[in-house]
Structure formats: C-alpha cells, structure tokens
Amino acid sequence: MREITYSEAIREAMSQEMRNNQDVFIMGEDIGVYGGAFGLTNGMIEEFGPERVRITPISEAAISGCAVGAAMTGMRPILEIQFSDFIMIAMDNIVNQAAKNRYMFGGKAKVPVVVRLPGGSGAGFAAQHSQSLEAWMTHVPGLKVVQPSNAYDAKGLMKAAIKDDNPVLFYEHKMLYPVKGEVPEEEYEIPLGKADIKKSGTDISIVATGIMVNRAMEAAAELENEGINVEVIDPRTLVPLDTETILESVKKTSRVLVVYEAVKRGGYGAEIASMIAESDAFDYLDAPIRRLGGVAAPIPYNPELEKAAVPQVNDIIKECRKLMNK
Amino acid sequence: MSNAATLKSSSITPEKLKSMLYDMMVIRNFEETLKKLYQQGKIHGTMHLCIGQEATAVGACVPLTKEDKITSTHRGHGHSIAKGTDVMKMMAELLGKETGTCKGKGGSMHIADLDVGNLGANGIVCAGLPLGTGAALTSKMKNLGYVVLCFFGDGATNEGAFHESLNLASVWKLPVIFFCENNLYGMSGSIKEMTNIENIAERGAAYGIPSETISGNDILTVVEAVERAVERARNGEGPTLIEAHTYRWEGHSRSDARKYRTREEEKDWKKHRDPIALFKQKLIEENILTEEEYGEMEKKVQTLMDNAVEFAVNSKAPDLDTLMTDIYA
Known part of the structure; x- marks a missing residue:
C-alpha cells in the first residue's frame, strides 16, 4: 500500500473533507503560503484559496472564539493552534463557550469545530512549546479529545472529527509528523471512541497514548526476545474512551501498564488506571496497576534532560520486567 | 456626543415608535418583577438587572431583522427581550423550569434563542465579541447577508478579546457592530479609574474602525447610530464601534451595596435621564x-x-434525568 507521513495523512483528511463540504474550512496563524509552522497545510491555500484557508492575526483569544461562533452558526471550522501550548490563550472559548453552549442553551446549539493541537516533546523546543496537556481537556464535559499515534489513524480520526457535531480537540504529536505509514487514498473514517489493539499478547496489557504507542511497540518487540508477550492498546480517543477493549485485554493478561507522555501526576493515564481499578477487571489482576508518565518538571531544553523527562523505550521495558518479576 | 435625534428626522412609523416604548416598558417590568421574585426567594443564584438601560437594548435591535444576530452579556435580559425572545419562557428559565428558554439549565446568564438570532447571554465578560465575530464570518463566507451586533459593557473593553476581536473583524471586513453600553461601572470599577482615555470609542481608531459616542438613553439616537452601522456592515464596509452612554439603576448584582457611587449620581440619572x-x-x-x-x-x-409569572410558577421543574442530556450533539 501507499506510504505517506502522519502530517500528509492529516492534510489529506482535511483536503478531502474540504472538497466534500463547502462549510469546512481551516483557519490559523501562518497556514497560507508558509504552510503552517510544521508545513502541514502546504499547498492548501493554492487549492482552496484564502477564503477557506484563512490566515489569522496572532490572536488566539479572538480566533478561537471566532471559530466557535462560526461553528454555532453553520460552518465547520478547523482551527490550527500553532503549538498546543498556546491553547491557554484560547482556553475561555474552548472551556467556557464551545464545551458548554449546547448544555447551557438547553440542547439548541451545536458546535462542530476541530481544534488541531501540535503537542509533545522531543524537538528541543523547551518548556513552552513541548507540553502534553490533553488531560486538562478530558476533564471538561462537552469536549471530545483525540490523540492519534500513526498516519493511518490520523487520517481516519481527522475525518471523523470534522464530521462530528461537537468540539473535538485533536492532539497531534510533532515528532510523529514525518513518520510514514500505510494510508489508503480512498476515504475512510475511524469512529471516535474505538480503541485499537496494535499488537496482541498474553502477559501484560500496555495501554499507551500518542507517541507512547510507538515506544510501547518497540519495547514489545524487545520483550518478545525475553519471552514476555505484551499486548499494546491504543485508545486513540481519550474522550470518549473505549473502556470495553481495555478491560477485555486486562482480563486476558492480568497485568497492566499505562504509559503516557504527560506529567504522570494528574495525567489521563491516572483516569485509565482508576477506571480499571474500579471495574470487575480488578479481580483478574495479578499485580498492581502500574503507570509510566512524565516527570513533574517543565520540559527542559538540553536533549538528554528532555529525554529523561518523559518515558522512553527502556523505561517501558524495565517496567514490564518488574511486572513479570523478572 | 451626537444627541440630536428627533422624531421629525425619523422614518419610523408611529406604530413602531409606540411598540419601541412598549418593549422598553416590558423590559423594565420584567426586571422589576424579577426583583420581587428574588425577594420572595423564588429565584436561585443571582442576576444582573438592566433597569435604566432599556433604550440601548431596544434601540440597538430596531434596525436588525430576525435573521440578524446578537451576542449579549451577563446583563442580558433586555437584549433578549428586544431581539424577540419569548418573555414567558424567559421567566420560566429564571425560575429554573423545564419550559424555560434553556430548559432550566442556563438561568439568567445563559439565555439564548438561536431561532430569533440571539446567540446567548454570557457569563464571561467580553466573550460575546469573538463569538459574534465568528457568526459574522459565517454570514460573509456563506453570503447570508445578516449582520451581527455584539453588546458589551465598558468593563469588557479592557479585556484582550475586545482588542483582538476588533482587529480581526476589521482586517476581515466582517459585518459586525460592536455596541458598548458604557454604564460607567464594571461591577464596582469606575471607567474613569480603569481606562485613561475620555471615550471608549477612541479605541476604534486603533483598528481602523469608524466609531462614535452617543447618548444611550435617547432611543432614537441609538436607532440612528445602529442604522448607520448596519448599513456599513451590509454594504461590506466592515465593523463599527458604537459607545452608548447609559446607567444601570440597580447594583451590579443582588449582593451589591453600591458603595462605589453616590446616591446623588443615581438620583440624577433616574430623574433627568x-x-x-x-x-x-x-x-x-x-x-x-x-x-x-x-x-x-x-x-x-x-x-x-x-401571565409570565403564572406560567413560570406553574411549570414543572426539569426531570433529574435531564442532568446528563444535551452535553453532546
């Protein structure tokens, strides 16, 4: 099959939806001839023109509210926030407006907006350009939160996000942008709320999110040589969460490791771990639920410090050995 | 300050003039009724009354069609009534009933009525400006011809979103009217202490937006200013900033002892304006x-x-199982 990058897959999903539906458009900073900070919108202004590929001033408070207001009145905007860290400046419109309008108005409004958020560490951008704050968004009723780990999922999830009538926060990992994967050209959607078993196994269930899915897969290959058979589950969307797929896996393997890049304390992995602990799968556990997450420090600049701040393949391997008492 | 609107210069029919007065009277009576209901313990939480500001609410909505839209504020009852939201349903909403505008889920600060172009009151100061800018973008992109009028107070003009929205609407030439009800106080903060310029309308120049300061208590002046702004918006000439001076007779909310202003000042506005x-x-x-x-x-x-009170009092409270509905579409 054809291989394209994660960023090409996202662009293809957006372009297909923009061809299918005139109400879909994209707005954001430097997304015109510049192509966006990560080149993701390269070529889009040439195809769709400046009305539908709207370059905005550096005004996150206005452009986020503008996207929400446009969504409430019949458009289906995609808002590119240049780095996910900048969402703090747009927070009121996401949390107080987009998430709550439908409920506050007694079910009358719908807010079909997709907010694209390049996140994660590893690129040397330091503390204000490398965070993973998706857990904040999962806490807010009314929002959906998506976190694709590969090109195929990114395309299908983006198409589903654009078609969804709710605000969807779409967390892209900037280190995954150049990573290639098999992606069919034809149109397909991956429903929000459907996890994927990336590798089946019998000894340990690793529930990993975002780029940690890729690291868990590397760790799983390594552990295979030691006779440890790991199952890797990618929830793909954090809200709604496919609890069923996770719990079935836990019941099968009896051991679970949750891996996420965000600061471990208060991260979404804590929610996944609690969900498992509160369920009937608890009785199947042969070991305490383990979590691996980022350290409680801002993301540092120095490359070695930066790596040490978030889980790496070796950390996952070590944690799995511990779980197997090896 | 332009202040010279007369009936002779107005093209409004006598019937319309009387209905404008009637709408202002409805707003005042609605607010006075809420005060009584609050004192009787029938209203939960708080509310922000707009007694004294009836001319800005009604006057600004006169030039608007049903298709045109407004965004409102925490002090939004008058705006909703002026835009055509049903008073019976609003009263039921204030009493938290299932027959309310928002099924009892929104309350005073979240009354919205999309069917008449009311995009909602808002509990966050200045939040209506970016939203209204977006609604205006829809009008432009889909060529729908409607304009959007954003109501906000003087306090909102010190929020970043005010400046960002004016700039964005100006560079995109959006059909939006930024309508500031300058009632001199943002909660307790006097506009004189919170800004260092004479008129808020001066801020329009920074964004290339035509602006004017008017008397907000003379309804015909309000109508005429908004008519000019609507015409500009419909002609594709972009946004206008209108600053209308007015005064809220009541305190900010129910808990306000009004220590930051004098009784003399209040009397003066009530008696003369x-x-x-x-x-x-x-x-x-x-x-x-x-x-x-x-x-x-x-x-x-x-x-x-x-009738509205009777309807509201006799309406049912929402079922508890509506707690988890209307969260997602």
Whole structure:
C-alpha cells in the first residue's frame, strides 16, 4: 500500500473533507503560503484559496472564539493552534463557550469545530512549546479529545472529527509528523471512541497514548526476545474512551501498564488506571496497576534532560520486567 | 456626543415608535418583577438587572431583522427581550423550569434563542465579541447577508478579546457592530479609574474602525447610530464601534451595596435621564401618544408579566434525568 507521513495523512483528511463540504474550512496563524509552522497545510491555500484557508492575526483569544461562533452558526471550522501550548490563550472559548453552549442553551446549539493541537516533546523546543496537556481537556464535559499515534489513524480520526457535531480537540504529536505509514487514498473514517489493539499478547496489557504507542511497540518487540508477550492498546480517543477493549485485554493478561507522555501526576493515564481499578477487571489482576508518565518538571531544553523527562523505550521495558518479576 | 435625534428626522412609523416604548416598558417590568421574585426567594443564584438601560437594548435591535444576530452579556435580559425572545419562557428559565428558554439549565446568564438570532447571554465578560465575530464570518463566507451586533459593557473593553476581536473583524471586513453600553461601572470599577482615555470609542481608531459616542438613553439616537452601522456592515464596509452612554439603576448584582457611587449620581440619572420617561415625553409632545394610551400600555405589560409569572410558577421543574442530556450533539 501507499506510504505517506502522519502530517500528509492529516492534510489529506482535511483536503478531502474540504472538497466534500463547502462549510469546512481551516483557519490559523501562518497556514497560507508558509504552510503552517510544521508545513502541514502546504499547498492548501493554492487549492482552496484564502477564503477557506484563512490566515489569522496572532490572536488566539479572538480566533478561537471566532471559530466557535462560526461553528454555532453553520460552518465547520478547523482551527490550527500553532503549538498546543498556546491553547491557554484560547482556553475561555474552548472551556467556557464551545464545551458548554449546547448544555447551557438547553440542547439548541451545536458546535462542530476541530481544534488541531501540535503537542509533545522531543524537538528541543523547551518548556513552552513541548507540553502534553490533553488531560486538562478530558476533564471538561462537552469536549471530545483525540490523540492519534500513526498516519493511518490520523487520517481516519481527522475525518471523523470534522464530521462530528461537537468540539473535538485533536492532539497531534510533532515528532510523529514525518513518520510514514500505510494510508489508503480512498476515504475512510475511524469512529471516535474505538480503541485499537496494535499488537496482541498474553502477559501484560500496555495501554499507551500518542507517541507512547510507538515506544510501547518497540519495547514489545524487545520483550518478545525475553519471552514476555505484551499486548499494546491504543485508545486513540481519550474522550470518549473505549473502556470495553481495555478491560477485555486486562482480563486476558492480568497485568497492566499505562504509559503516557504527560506529567504522570494528574495525567489521563491516572483516569485509565482508576477506571480499571474500579471495574470487575480488578479481580483478574495479578499485580498492581502500574503507570509510566512524565516527570513533574517543565520540559527542559538540553536533549538528554528532555529525554529523561518523559518515558522512553527502556523505561517501558524495565517496567514490564518488574511486572513479570523478572 | 451626537444627541440630536428627533422624531421629525425619523422614518419610523408611529406604530413602531409606540411598540419601541412598549418593549422598553416590558423590559423594565420584567426586571422589576424579577426583583420581587428574588425577594420572595423564588429565584436561585443571582442576576444582573438592566433597569435604566432599556433604550440601548431596544434601540440597538430596531434596525436588525430576525435573521440578524446578537451576542449579549451577563446583563442580558433586555437584549433578549428586544431581539424577540419569548418573555414567558424567559421567566420560566429564571425560575429554573423545564419550559424555560434553556430548559432550566442556563438561568439568567445563559439565555439564548438561536431561532430569533440571539446567540446567548454570557457569563464571561467580553466573550460575546469573538463569538459574534465568528457568526459574522459565517454570514460573509456563506453570503447570508445578516449582520451581527455584539453588546458589551465598558468593563469588557479592557479585556484582550475586545482588542483582538476588533482587529480581526476589521482586517476581515466582517459585518459586525460592536455596541458598548458604557454604564460607567464594571461591577464596582469606575471607567474613569480603569481606562485613561475620555471615550471608549477612541479605541476604534486603533483598528481602523469608524466609531462614535452617543447618548444611550435617547432611543432614537441609538436607532440612528445602529442604522448607520448596519448599513456599513451590509454594504461590506466592515465593523463599527458604537459607545452608548447609559446607567444601570440597580447594583451590579443582588449582593451589591453600591458603595462605589453616590446616591446623588443615581438620583440624577433616574430623574433627568430615564430612557422610558424621556421617550414617553417625546411621543406625547409630538402627539403620537396620549397619557391614556400610555396607561393602557402599562396595563398590557402588567398582564403579560402576570401571565409570565403564572406560567413560570406553574411549570414543572426539569426531570433529574435531564442532568446528563444535551452535553453532546
């Protein structure tokens, strides 16, 4: 099959939806001839023109509210926030407006907006350009939160996000942008709320999110040589969460490791771990639920410090050995 | 400050002039009724009354069609009534009933009525400006021809979102009217202490937006200013900033002892600049209205409000199982 990058897959999903539906458009900073900070919108202004590929001033408070207001009145905007860290400046419109309008108005409004958020560490951008704050968004009723780990999922999830009538926060990992994967050209959607078993196994269930899915897969290959058979589950969307797929896996393997890049304390992995602990799968556990997450420090600049701040393949391997008492 | 609107220069029919006065009376009676209900313990939480600001609410909505849209504020009851939201349903919403505008889920600060172009009151100061800018973008991109009028107070003009929205609407030439009800205080903060310029309208120049300061208590002046702004917006000439001076007679919310302003100042606005008394006087002087007719209108308003209260009181509270509905589409 054809291989394209994660960023090409996202662009293809957006372009297909923009061809299918005139109400879909994209707005954001430097997304015109510049192509966006990560080149993701390269070529889009040439195809769709400046009305539908709207370059905005550096005004996150206005452009986020503008996207929400446009969504409430019949458009289906995609808002590119240049780095996910900048969402703090747009927070009121996401949390107080987009998430709550439908409920506050007694079910009358719908807010079909997709907010694209390049996140994660590893690129040397330091503390204000490398965070993973998706857990904040999962806490807010009314929002959906998506976190694709590969090109195929990114395309299908983006198409589903654009078609969804709710605000969807779409967390892209900037280190995954150049990573290639098999992606069919034809149109397909991956429903929000459907996890994927990336590798089946019998000894340990690793529930990993975002780029940690890729690291868990590397760790799983390594552990295979030691006779440890790991199952890797990618929830793909954090809200709604496919609890069923996770719990079935836990019941099968009896051991679970949750891996996420965000600061471990208060991260979404804590929610996944609690969900498992509160369920009937608890009785199947042969070991305490383990979590691996980022350290409680801002993301540092120095490359070695930066790596040490978030889980790496070796950390996952070590944690799995511990779980197997090896 | 331009202040010279007269009936002679107005193209508004006598019937329309009387219905404008009637709408102002409905707003005032609605707010007075809420005060009583609050004192009787029938209203949960708090509310922000707009008594004294009836001319800005009604006047700004006169030039708008049903298709045009507004965004409102925490002090939004008048805006909703002026844009055509049903008073019975609003009363039921204030009493938290399932028949309310928002099924009892929104309350005073979240009354919205998309069917009449009311995109919602808002509990966050200035939040209506970016939203209204977006609604105006929809109008432009889909070529729908409607304009959006954003109501906000003087306090909102010190929020970043005010400046960002004016700039964005200006560079995109969006059909939006930024309508500031300058009632001199943001909660307790006097505009004189919170900004270092004479008129808020001066801020429009920074974004290339035509702006004017008007008397917000003279409804015809308000109508004329908004008519000009609507025309600009419909002609694709972009946004306008209007600063309308007005005064809220009540405190900010129910808990306000009004220590930051004098009783003399309040008396002066009530006695000399009551927007309803001024407009009534004008209509009587110009032989458009009689005292008798005014008395009839008062009775009609009271009947409407009595019915609204009865409807609200007798309506059911929402079922507890609605707690988790309407979260996602």
